[in-house]
Amino acid sequence: MKRLRRLLIRLLLITVVLVLLWVARVPLLRVAGRWLDAGSPPRPADYVMVLNGEENSRPLVAAALVRAQLAPQVLVAEVLASPDVIDRVRPPSHEINRMVLEKRGVPANRITILPGRAGTTHDEALALAAFLDNHRHAKVLVVTSDYHTRRSRWAFSRDLGDHSGQVLFVSAPTEECDVTRWWLDERGVATIASEYLKLAFYTARYGCALPWLAACACLAVVIRCARNRDAR
């Protein structure tokens, strides 16, 4: 009888939590969409680095920053060739970025392509780390889509080490989806929800294993204590 009552209480608690989550899903999902934006207002720097992808918006922000005299030079990491690039259907992303920058008034001699054939954000961070090893006091504004700034900032601060204080992340407003209603739109789900999956992957793959192990150990202790109490 006592066990049944305990089970019912647990089920009730779980149901209440689920109902609350469902009722509050709109503000929660909105917060989840906005949380990914970890960008800062730009400050004068020596370089702007455009992360590859979303060439419809990111290089435009970099060009605007150059024109506003917030940075004189632009960095773009060379990317790994995708199938479309191999088939010569489309130029590589860094090439598209370079073309957009030039079209928007950035002189060709102010654009530097960082070597490294980057396939991921992590690779782009490594390309910048190599560059900063030779430019030890350079300040860099890293431009990427707003929803991508959280993961980029995490990856860059991890990969840049001592240089991480030299970079500042600037958000390029995305037009892929409306971050305040992203869950209503398939493109929004593909963008925001997949960003959370990537964030989890990055934390597990490139992050320190210690916090995860500590969390698992704590969870195991809590479960053990609860079981012991139940047995008593």
Added chain:
Amino acid sequence: MQASSGGPKSMKSKRNLWAIAAAILLAAAALFHHALLRGLTRPLVACQPSGDFDYVGMISRTEGPDGDRCFDAAARLLAEDPRRRLLVVGAGPVRLIEMGVLPPFEEVVRRELARRGVTIGAISVVSGDGDRYAAAAVALAAWLDAHRDARVLLLCSQFRSAHTRRALNAAISASQAGRARICPLSDRRFDENNWWKCRPGWREVGIAWLIRMQGLLGDGQAAPPLRKTTNQYEEDFLRSVTNVKERTK
């Protein structure tokens, strides 16, 4: 003294049972992982092979055409029957095309098909949002309404083909649904038999599942954000940055 049902002995045997069950499950998962992982992609794929169509459809998305090696597939299908024509749904990366950075998609299609030895006449273009399957399906449904005898075989990426089919079913009446069929194209780097072996495979299957589950959160009919012109985008960005600076002063 009699041991109660919740005593240490019974706890131990219960724990042993759980451990055995977990070991069996793990062993089964390891043994059948290939079949399990392959089965995970089954709900994502819709294949409707058909020889009975007069338009080969392609979806033009911002990041490029939908489906790997779609030009190879289109060239093959067009060469099989010279009466077949080409239909493009979606506008592609509009701003990059307007800036002259990338050519319009029709130009890319002609170039790629010519490279594969196929010359085509007029290309029918269905303007619509190629980045959203729901919007593309609505645009295609309107085009099918205006072309009562046309039958289309739509090329799309393998793991998004079921979603494309679902979007078409929602947009086209049941009696007309057979006029638009799906041809899934697998990626050269992975397919249903090996997607878990490479990172692009994980990414594609993950996103395909997210899109498939999107119906649980919303109806998929939210209006896409307004696309600004290049100048407007840059001006709005600089204005927002200036506003933040003034507020933080």
